[in-house]
Amino acid sequence: MDARAINAKLRRREVPSEDELRWFANGLANGDVTDAQAAAFAMAACFQSIGTEGCRALTLAMRDTGDVLKWDLDGPVLDKHSTGGVGDCVSLLLAPALAACGAYVPMISGRGLGHTGGTLDKLEAIPGVNTQVSEDHLKGMMQDVGCAIVGATAQIAPADKRFYAIRDVTATVESIELITASILSKKLAASPDALVLDVKIGSGAFMKTAEEARALAQSMCDVANAAGCRTSALITDMNQPLAPSLGNALEVAEVMRLLTGQAAGPLVEISAALGGELLVHAGLATDVQDGAARIAATLGDGHAADIFGRMIAAMGGPADFAGNWQAHLPGAEVQHDVKAPAAGHVAAMNGEALGLAVVGLGGGRMVESDRIHPGVGVSGMARLGQEVAAGDVIACIHAASEDDAKAAEAAVLAAIAIEEKPAELPPLVHERIS
The missing domain is CATH 3.90.1170.30 (Pyrimidine nucleoside phosphorylase-like, C-terminal domain)
Structure with a gap:
């Protein structure tokens, strides 16, 4: 196999085979595929669909170029992904709430770029927090805390890291199938039993129209379910910031007010809706309404706040953060x-x-x-x-x-x-x- 032959197939409007896509992904990771060949593949994929099966094959092939985590836990492993928005700090609420309901949540998150904030940047606004942890540390946090929100190591889907950088500079990011493969190659590397997708729509989102959001949500659900991970998606509104605060420490403060029962609002509603989906997938709730109620209860009774505080301490942050967060968060002049x-x-x-x-x-x-x-x-x-x-x-x-x-x-x-x-x-x- 070689990249020229695979690209020629795409040019002829043929879908490469699963073996060819796996070779191509490995070539991205080991250098056998050049930047020019990767760029040609990405541009061709923007014009010629590789279909659900081709997208699934590319996703799993890119996942398998790096580490795929294995778990030995006494409960379901759950995860969530958001396509990004403004004032979106749902992950900081949802991970500890799911852990409080008996799930394990190894959430691999990203940094902000462009107009959207990054979950890792928000966590690192807390003094001492280190979001880059080893696989052994991550597994220890699953046993001791039940959740962790961390960055991907260099060993997680290395093919995607290189391919995304090439797509970014060649105006080929917008392909629905390549977006799907990029997101899911990293998410599936964490081996979740179930996944929920929060696809944003509106002025603060990357997807501006219902058609774009629906196409991406359906593509990711089809591929993830075909890969054996129970998955559903909610298309949620981003025509205004989800939280009334924008900015890293300010959003953490908003999360802590919600975790300690000092406020309510859209963040709780969205977190409960997404969590309800996951608890049903995991068999921890009878239906989405029951699941949403369970998530909301953990946010209101302090259980999720306690788990969040333990997670922060395990990542190097203040041991008393849950009860004394106002004293630790930085401000502005x-x-x-x-x-x-x-x-x-x-x-x-x-x-x-x-x-x-x-x-x-x-x-x-x-x-x-x-x-x-x-x-x-x-x-x-x-x-x-x-x-x-x-x-x-x-x-x-x-x-x-x-x-x-x-x-x-x-x-x-x-x-x-x-x-x-x-x-x-x-x-x-x-x-x-x-």
């Missing part, structure tokens, strides 16, 4: 209120613009080498449909300087539309895909 320029109702938000405003403050990355200021961001965001008077505070900027705060204020005001009449609010969950 300047806090600046954003006031409504007119009376009316909050009618629309540009979630991507809000996310980029946080990046501009130093709270995210545009390139991987950028350093993050963990304490900056935006808190107290007004919600869609909220009625405001002129001069009401609709957000608070947390910045490193007055100049940064003023620039962010202008960006936030440009991203929020205030109109006389209230707009119809979108549902939090648009659709379920299985």
Whole structure:
């Protein structure tokens, strides 16, 4: 086999065989496939579908170029993946809540890039936390805590790491099948018994339309289920930030308020809906309503908060974080209120613009080498449909300087539309895909 022959097949609108796709994935990992050949494959795949079976074969082949974790646990291994959004810190709530319900959750997560925040960056806003742990440490956390949210090691799906970098610079990221293979090659390397997918739609998401979100959700569900992992997906709304705070430490603070029963809102609702799906897949709930109720109960009674605190300690963070989190989270030098320029109702938000405003403050990355200021961001965001008077505070900027705060204020005001009449609010969950 060779890359030229495989690419020629795609050019002729033929689907490469499972053996050919496995050879190609191994070639990505060991260097037998050149950057030019990988780029040609990616471009051809954008124009010629490789089908569900081809996508499954490529996914498993890329997974198998690295470590595939094995578990010896007395309960189901569960996982969740989100396609990314603004103010989305569901993973920090859901992992300990699932563990509190008797599941094990080895969640391999990523960093922020572009307008979306990264789960690992949020955790590392907590002093001392190290999200890069060894496989032995991860397995120890499963036994001792029940959950862990960590970064992928270099040994997890190395073919995908190289292939994604090539796709990123050749404008071939958008292929539904290549997105599916990229996400699932890493998720399936953790060997979950069941997986739930949170596919975002709206102004703060990568998928802007229902058709795009549905196509990606169906593709990932088809491939994961064909690979033997029980999987379903929820298409959820991202036309406004999921949390009222944006920024790493600010979102952790929001999570801790929810874990300790000080607040409620869309984050709890989404976490319960996703967790309910997983508990049904795992046989730990009779139906999704029962599963959602069980997740919500662990968030309300402090059980999930205790597990979260133990997870933080196991990753090098403060031993007393669950009970004393306010003393540990970093802040910003300047806090600046954003006031409504007119009376009316909050009618629309540009979630991507809000996310980029946080990046501009130093709270995210545009390139991987950028350093993050963990304490900056935006808190107290007004919600869609909220009625405001002129001069009401609709957000608070947390910045490193007055100049940064003023620039962010202008960006936030440009991203929020205030109109006389209230707009119809979108549902939090648009659709379920299985």
